[in-house]
Amino acid sequence: MIALGLEGSANKLGIGLISHPSPTSPPIILANLRHTYISPPGAGFLPKDTAAHHRAWVIRLIKRCLQQSSLRPSDIACIAFTKGPGMGAPLTAVAVAARTVALLWDKPLIPVNHCVGHIEMGRAITGAENPVVLYVSGGNTQVIAYSCQRYRIFGEALDIAVGNCLDRFARTLAISNDPAPGYNIEQLAKRGKRLLDLPYTVKGMDASFSGILAAVDALAGRVLAEEESKRLRDEESGELVTVEDLCFSLQETVFAMLVEITERAMAHVGSQQVLIVGGVGCNERLQEMMGLMAKERGGSVYATDERFCIDNGIMIAHAGLLAFESGVKDGLDDSTCTQRFRTDAVHIKWRD
Amino acid sequence: MTLTTAAVTTAHTLPPPFTSPTSPPLDLRVQGAESLLYKTTLLTPSLPCALKYRPPKAYRHATLDRRLTKARLLAEARVLVRCRRDGVTVPGVLGADWETGWIALEWVEGRTVREVLDGVYHVREHRDAQSAEEKEGKEGIEGIEKQLLGLMRKVGVAVGKLHSVGVCHGDLTTSNLMLRPRKKKRTTHPGHDAAEAAEAAEADIAMEALRDAQAQEPEPEQELDGDVVLIDFGLANQTVQDEDKAVDLYVLERAFGSTHPQAEHLFQEVLNAYGENYKAGQTVLRKLDQVRMRGRKKSMLG
Numbered sequence: 032m033i034a035l036g037l038e039g040s041a042n043k044l045g046i047g048l049i050s051h052p053s054p055t056s057p058p059i060i061l062a063n064l065r066h067t068y069i070s071p072p073g074a075g076f077l078p079k080d081t082a083a084h085h086r087a088w089v090i091r092l093i094k095r096c097l098q099q100s101s102l103r104p105s106d107i108a109c110i111a112f113t114k115g116p117g118m119g120a121p122l123t124a125v126a127v128a129a130r131t132v133a134l135l136w137d138k139p140l141i142p143v144n145h146c147v148g149h150i151e152m153g154r155a156i157t158g159a160e161n162p163v164v165l166y167v168s169g170g171n172t173q174v175i176a177y178s179c180q181r182y183r184i185f186g187e188a189l190d191i192a193v194g195n196c197l198d199r200f201a202r203t204l205a206i207s208n209d210p211a212p213g214y215n216i217e218q219l220a221k222r223g224k225r226l227l228d229l230p231y232t233v234k235g236m237d238a239s240f241s242g243i244l245a246a247v248d249a250l251a252g253r254v255l256a257e258e259e260s261k262r263l264r265d266e267e268s269g270e271l272v273t274v275e276d277l278c279f280s281l282q283e284t285v286f287a288m289l290v291e292i293t294e295r296a297m298a299h300v301g302s303q304q305v306l307i308v309g310g311v312g313c314n315e316r317l318q319e320m321m322g323l324m325a326k327e328r329g330g331s332v333y334a335t336d337e338r339f340c341i342d343n344g345i346m347i348a349h350a351g352l353l354a355f356e357s358g359v360k361d362g363l364d365d366s367t368c369t370q371r372f373r374t375d376a377v378h379i380k381w382r383d
Numbered sequence: 384m385t386l387t388t389a390a391v392t393t394a395h396t397l398p399p400p401f402t403s404p405t406s407p408p409l410d411l412r413v414q415g416a417e418s419l420l421y422k423t424t425l426l427t428p429s430l431p432c433a434l435k436y437r438p439p440k441a442y443r444h445a446t447l448d449r450r451l452t453k454a455r456l457l458a459e460a461r462v463l464v465r466c467r468r469d470g471v472t473v474p475g476v477l478g479a480d481w482e483t484g485w486i487a488l489e490w491v492e493g494r495t496v497r498e499v500l501d502g503v504y505h506v507r508e509h510r511d512a513q514s515a516e517e518k519e520g521k522e523g524i525e526g527i528e529k530q531l532l533g534l535m536r537k538v539g540v541a542v543g544k545l546h547s548v549g550v551c552h553g554d555l556t557t558s559n560l561m562l563r564p565r566k567k568k569r570t571t572h573p574g575h576d577a578a579e580a581a582e583a584a585e586a587d588i589a590m591e592a593l594r595d596a597q598a599q600e601p602e603p604e605q606e607l608d609g610d611v612v613l614i615d616f617g618l619a620n621q622t623v624q625d626e627d628k629a630v631d632l633y634v635l636e637r638a639f640g641s642t643h644p645q646a647e648h649l650f651q652e653v654l655n656a657y658g659e660n661y662k663a664g665q666t667v668l669r670k671l672d673q674v675r676m677r678g679r680k681k682s683m684l685g
Contacts, residue, residue: 226444226446226447228450231447231450231451234553234618235553235554235618283443283444283447284447287440287442287443287444287447290442290443291416291417294416294417295416295417297416298414298415298416299416319442320442320443321442323441323442324440324441324442326441327440327441
């Protein structure tokens with residue numbers, strides 16, 4: 032069976048085509064296209080502009096997907112789309128496109144939870160069977176483990192998501208949002224040396240990032256001060272603190288927090304595997320730190336590259352097809368989308 | 384909740400003085416996310432102690448790792464010393480080194496409340512299966528439930544006492560509550576208990592704990608008799624806010640409900656005793672109602 036997936040919960044518009052040849056064999060990716068709305072440095076992506084971007088690109092991307100895979104609409108079994116969570120306007124724009132295509136080709140519509148899409152795609156790509164999942168992106172930070180047909184949330188961000196913290200710090204520094212603000216912070220952090228003191232806020236399996244953002248923003252104000260005499264200096268060496276040092280310190284601190292809450296969840300549920308999904312999951316330093324933790328516990332870490340970590344249509348197609356095969360069907364009237372949609376609200380019919 | 388037994392492949396090397404060939408044997412009891420808990424002895428072979436070791440984390444930047452280990456270890460030690468001084472039943476601190484990351488605590492005999500409850504309800508299920516008709520068995524169970532209510536009261540009083548001295552546990556579960564069998568004779572020295580700075584009085588505390596340990600000959604065991612001792616203060620903090628205290632109770636209530644569903648109806652007794660024995664308890668209980676409504680920010684299932 033083949034499914035078309037449409038994703039547009041944030042600034043990426045993703046269209047993907049996936050095939051599940053049989054229940055036992057791995058899925059085949061037929062097409063996985065993405066177009067990202069990139070806002071100018073110092074600015075975030077606004078819902079209105081992002082929705083306009085998605086509307087402008089969605090038809091082109093669907094057509095290219097069909098061309099690339101040499102498929103006709105009649106080959107497709109169902110249309111999967113992101114029901115939520117995400118930004119309202121972009122979600123609606125893509126949902127309207129999904130409904131239109133479903134009516135045009137007379138296909139069933141399958142609503143997909145964005146977080147479940149990430150988890151299922153991560154499992155399919157890495158082959159991790161029953162891992163503790165760290166889902167980290169611009170809008171979500173959750174530590175998840177599977178139990179009794181639900182992805183249960185053991186820990187999460189109490190305020191802003193970790194990706195949001197990084198994105199907003201990139202705005203403070205006014206660095207480029209191309210290809211992604213987090214990627215550019217990662218590159219700067221590679222050249223950082225000094226670890227500055229930032230708040231470290233872990234509460235059991237939960238974490239908080241807004242205080243850290245405020246603290247690092249305040250430090251950035253001093254690092255970027257116009258007069259050199261007012262700029263922040265290292266207490267020991269007397270050298271000027273650099274933007275690279277700030278990025279390094281921010282990454283080291285927030286990633287240590289993420290690894291800590293993941294380790295606590297692993298100890299709690301007794302799991303040895305950890306899977307990282309979501310846009311922040313592409314960060315190689317985070318993957319490295321998680322690997323060191325997993326090694327100490329005698330386990331292993333599973334991560335994917337940017338094609339599957341960053342929002343994409345293929346994961347929506349994959350999770351949608353899993354649901355469709357297990358008998359989920361949604362009428363046109365029910366094909367709504369919602370900004371708030373908890374990971375644990377989805378009944379995972381396709382797992383034991 | 385943070386401590387669970389799990390298989391580990393990495394063998395940890397403890398810092399001195401625990402590495403010397405003459406040091407007493409270490410028995411790894413629990414491996415948590417942050418620390419390893421060993422049972423050993425300190426100073427003399429007759430002084431049992433719980434050694435909690437926070438190994439360095441390779442994934443964390445060394446500076447950050449040292450900062451966190453020091454802050455957390457000191458926070459735990461300070462909270463315990465304060466609790467002990469103010470008469471909350473917690474294990475005494477025997478010694479600590481925040482540079483290498485270990486803290487030695489008085490060994491608490493007995494079982495966790497979780498084990499006690501599991502034991503009671505396991506027996507109950509067993510009996511029910513054997514003779515569902517027999518009245519005697521059921522009356523026996525009612526008798527046990529009466530005793531359990533007494534235990535619940537003790538838990539409520541202990542948590543109330545903890546909150547009255549301005550400390551929140553941060554991770555209240557039935558695994559972090561111990562039921563220690565009563566000692567025949569207890570030599571306590573109120574006011575002398577680790578009141579002075581932990582560092583200076585370390586030897587004194589050790590001596591006292593040693594006396595305690597020697598005086599410890601449990602009476603013929605009565606199933607649910609004993610003192611409730613609070614343990615594992617790794618996430619504790621000092622606070623004056625009712626909100627924090629209400630969250631503490633909420634965490635315990637949730638843990639109770641998910642770990643001991645059969646005993647859920649007994650939990651109200653914890654809150655009753657808490658409200659009756661802790662002056663500001665009623666205000667916290669009202670706050671607890673609000674916290675329950677909120678249930679963090681979400682619709683959690685399960």
